Amino acid sequence: MVELKNVDVHYKDGGGVDALNDVNIRIEDGEFVFVVGSSGAGKSTLLKLLTREKHPTNGRVFVNGYNMSKLKGRKVPMFRRSIGMIFQDFRLIPHLTVYENVAFVLRVTDKSSRFIRQRVPYVLNLVGLSSRAKAYPPQLSGGEQQRVAIARAFASDPGLIIADEPTGNLDPELSYGIVEVLKDINKTGTTVIMVTHEHDIVKYFGGRIISLKDGTIAFDDYIGGGDEME
Numbered sequence: 001m002v003e004l005k006n007v008d009v010h011y012k013d014g015g016g017v018d019a020l021n022d023v024n025i026r027i028e029d030g031e032f033v034f035v036v037g038s039s040g041a042g043k044s045t046l047l048k049l050l051t052r053e054k055h056p057t058n059g060r061v062f063v064n065g066y067n068m069s070k071l072k073g074r075k076v077p078m079f080r081r082s083i084g085m086i087f088q089d090f091r092l093i094p095h096l097t098v099y100e101n102v103a104f105v106l107r108v109t110d111k112s113s114r115f116i117r118q119r120v121p122y123v124l125n126l127v128g129l130s131s132r133a134k135a136y137p138p139q140l141s142g143g144e145q146q147r148v149a150i151a152r153a154f155a156s157d158p159g160l161i162i163a164d165e166p167t168g169n170l171d172p173e174l175s176y177g178i179v180e181v182l183k184d185i186n187k188t189g190t191t192v193i194m195v196t197h198e199h200d201i202v203k204y205f206g207g208r209i210i211s212l213k214d215g216t217i218a219f220d221d222y223i224g225g226g227d228e229m230e
Contacts, residue, residue: 001026002025004061005062006059008057022059029159030189036202066079084153085162088166088168093137098140100208103155126183127145150181151162154185167201176201179201203226204225206223208228
């Protein structure tokens with residue numbers, strides 16, 4: 001569960017900007033939510049709150065059972081292991097194969113070799129890359145690289161996946177396939193929050209949409225696929 005209660009974020013630098021103003025959001029376990037908004041609307045600040053990179057000026061933030069205000073610094077790494085992050089620039093290790101890129105995140109969290117041997121093929125199959133396990137990132141298309149990034153984020157079975165503009169560097173026809181993969185992961189019970197500026201994708205898939213404007217919630221509701229947002 002993700003919840004923001006009466007959250008304000010005020011930046012003193014830059015003339016005193018209110019990045020978020022009295023934001024209230026509740027996302028239940030297992031939801032898929034699109035977060036949209038123009039540049040400067042507050043999307044990046046919201047993500048920094050959810051990953052404990054930023055503290056709210058006022059209000060409270062809860063993620064995966066953790067109270068961000070009470071989370072001690074030494075426990076932040078453990079908290080972040082409960083979140084899978086996906087970025088638009090993939091961030092793969094070029095000299096490791098697809099299999100090794102996914103296995104790497106499990107090794108650094110001390111997963112057993114047996115678990116890794118079972119888990120990596122499973123997630124690669126889920127994202128449609130079983131046949132590319134031995135390939136290296138430079139040998140992959142942009143869409144395939146993003147699928148590896150998704151597999152890596154999902155490998156440790158996090159309670160929450162945050163996808164920050166995951167289709168930003170992809171051709172439009174590939175973008176829909178990436179969202180389909182995220183939808184498949186969501187069906188396993190993982191909560192997915194996808195930040196995007198691509199309104200065509202949001203209108204096509206529908207579901208719950210949270211729209212930020214000038215640091216406030218301008219829209220938080222469900223739309224059917226193909227519907228226009230208000």
